[in-house]
Amino acid sequence: MLIYEAHHFDLISNYHTLNLNFPSHxxxxFELLFLVDGEMEVIIRQKSYQLKTGQFLLILPYEIHSFSTKSHSRANICIFSPDYVPTFQRMIENSSLENPVFNLSNEANTLISRTLFKENSNLLEQKACLYLLLAELMGQTSLIKGDKQDPELLHKLLTHVQNHFTESISLKSIAGTLGYSYNYLSKYFNTHISMSFVDFLNETRVNYACHLLIYTEKNITEIAHLCGYESIRSFNRNFVKIKTCTPKEYREKQPQSFMDLYPLEPEIYINNSNES
Structure with a gap:
């Protein structure tokens, strides 16, 4: 599964996790993780990093990543907007980190522990600590230049689908709305999402249907229409193709998954065909 978390946009958010396991999203x-205790595997762009107690890790905007804990982990996470660190954001444009795992000096660790990962901290102190942390990170790694990207377009596309997937939409209609050519958006989807727009839309609709099947008593025909399908036959065909069972069978199984902890909205759930 791949999750688009649209709500992480212009905020700074802190989380304290225990034995974190979370699928690709x-x-x-930016996402900063500090492993307080234990061990954790973090996969970024299909590359695995083994995080140990006391280490930090930074995930850049729009990097697909996941977390996995085999035995035990306790971690603090801080997700912050690129607008908080514009100088660093310009530095990393069209780049990735050679190694996102790093350590902090004792002086920086003492200062940062008082400010980050805490609610209601002073905003200026938070920004100052972020730049100090990023300076120490860049002293331990380097940037790898990549192809020119348009990350804001990715946000626009995913947000548009999130807001309109229950309606009759197409890539051509979105291209007209956003002012891009159909061919450009089609190639963009295949490059960044690793699937066609049609598959993307069907995955989103079917996974929303799963949410409704589990948490509501609506009948299957009603759910099909609520998810944007005009034909129950089309809904059933796509559901079986994606979930390898019928909607009725899925409801009877009552699967317990990460969706029990992380509600569907305001996120998009899709399969990631490149995920191992």
């Missing part, structure tokens, strides 16, 4: 904000 992406968002506009």
């Amino acid at each position: 992406l968002h506009r904000g």
Whole structure:
């Protein structure tokens, strides 16, 4: 599964996790993780990093990543907007980090522990600590230049689908709305999402249907229409193709998954065909 977390946009958010396991997802904000205790595997762009107690890790905006804990982990996470660190955001444009795992000096660790990962901290102190942390990170790694990207377009596309997937939409209609050519958006989807727009839309609709099947008593025909399908036959065909069972069978199984902890809205759930 791939999750688009649209709500991480212009905020700074802190989370304290225990034995974190979370599937592939992406968002506009930077994500800083500090492993307080234990071990954790973090996969970024299909590359695995083994995080140990006391280490930090930084995930850049729109990088697809996931977390996995085999035995035990306790971590603090801070997700912050690129607008908080514009100088660094310009530095990393069209780049990735050679190694996102790093350590902090004792002086920086003491200062940052008082400010980050806490609610209601002073905003100026938070920004100052972020730049100090990023300076120490760049002293331990380097940037790898990549192809020119348009991350804001990715946000626009995913947000548009999120807001309109229950309606009759197409890539051509979105191209007209956003002012891009159909061919450009089609190539963009295949490059960044690793699937066609039609598959993307069907994955989004079917996974929303799963949410409704589990948490509501609506009948299957009503759910099909609520998810944007005009034909129950088309709904059933796509559901079986994606979930390898019928909607009725899925409801009877009552699967317990990460969706129990992380509600569907305001996120998009899709399969990631490149995920191992």
